[in-house]
Amino acid sequence: MTSTYAVLSEGLEKRFGEVHALRGLDLAIAEGTVCGLLGPNGAGKTTAVRVLTTLLRPDAGSARIAGHDLVREPDAVRRAIGVTGQFASVDGDLTGRENLRLFAKLRRAPKAHARADDLLDRFELTEAAGRLASTYSGGMRRRLDLAASLITRPAVLFLDEPTTGLDPASRNQIWQAVRDLAADGTTVLLTTQYLEEADQLADDIALLDEGRVAHSGSPATLKALIGSYAEVVVAHADAMPQAAVVLDQLTGGEPHFDHERHAVGSVTTDPTLTLPRLVRELDAAGVPLLDASLRPPSLDDVFLRLTDSPTDRKDLVA
């Protein structure tokens, strides 16, 4: 393998009739990292995964997965990847054990039966191994999906919304499995609706909007793009304009007033602004301070701000 990128795509395009689902998707995912693919509904996340896993042929552009050309060497790509998600799942008409044995055979795993039993054990499915997969709970089903993708260790694992609809305990189990895989050197591309999930797991994030990557970088980089939110609560409404003047000097951002709570807030991208300094300056100006906070943005804020997602929560960060 010549590239150090496990996934490298340039200008991938995909149309479905009138719908232009991918409009030049460029991705570069370094080996052994976890990349979170985020974006509002309809941004092209699932189409991107389907193209990168050989399920859809791109209309234009190129990509290499684990060093193999997506269009010219689809079988080499298929040998290198594992896919788990909303669309690629297991056979509900077979038991958990039968599913894993089948996939182990199709992957030519040596000692297919033993490999299936190992995975059942590792994902705590041994007890349910003889039941039809269609009778599994959501969490068990997703663990079986994931186990089926790990028969032979994939170089690149694609997870399409792996924890959608799961309870927190099941979600934590999937998260731990993903962390273990990443620690072992598997590259993971993950789409998710949960920003906390991306924040927890991803080394890098690609924010998709209208079929292309709008922003990318580490969660910290993306958060720095939109800045922290400074907010102070004062003793009475009369002090609010004075607090706003000081905040304006410190942050340069447009102040937001919450008259009910006597709070004034503003966005800052100045990394030298710390909470002690904020408090000192306000105190020095004689502002009757009750509370002050300097909150780093959540990934939710990043998402809402950078994808033009139509929502009334924009006022949190704008």
Added chain:
Amino acid sequence: MSALAYDTTAMLGRQLQRVRHNPGLLILTQTMPITMLLFFGYVFGSALAMPGAEYRSFLVPGLLVATAANGIMTGMFEAARDSHRGVMDRFRTLPMSRAAVPLGQAASDLVLTTAGMVPLLLVGLAVGWRIEGTAAEAVAAVALLMLFRFAMTWIGILLGLASQSEEAAGQLGGATFILPLLSNAYIPTDNLPGWLRTAAEWNPISAVTTAVRDLFGNAPVPEGAAWPVAHPVAGSLAWCAVLIAVFLPLAVRRYATGGR
């Protein structure tokens, strides 16, 4: 073993396991012809010019062929059930032979329906049907039934993969019961009006039914019929060859591309 043979064997195993867990459709499609044999043989048979025992001998080969023609319905149903579920996409992301999934389905169908002929033949024997030709001809009749089933299954797989939903496939598949009614499976076509007789005799079911009746020695080849019925064995083989040559590649291609 070649990759295709290995993957097909794995998929055949999968299909057999699925039927073992959920044998409802198999039991229904295999007991239906027995019910029809008893109903048609004794209820309709009493109203026909042909004596009852002779009609039941005539009917058993017809029901065997009509059951084989059900391969369209079963093939559609099974393929649609797969294609609208996530497991098909997982198969497509595996480094396996593209043709193995539909081939495995067709192979398992053949195994199950060949075994399924036995109860119908036993009930046939009980109501007076006999093998009146040679043993070799009887084996040829069974082989022809298997070949015809295989051909019908590929039509079903293609239609099932192309169908919009499992429900749509179920409804359209159910409508295929009409096909044997437009053939000589249940009645002789001699007395049909001219154009209907021609249509019925060009129905592949008629050629195969005539061949099976001839090979089992149950009824002679009718005089003055259309070519596939007048030369039933050659006609049947030609029909099967044409249907397989058309529908097998189309179904495999449809599966491989997933309509993308």
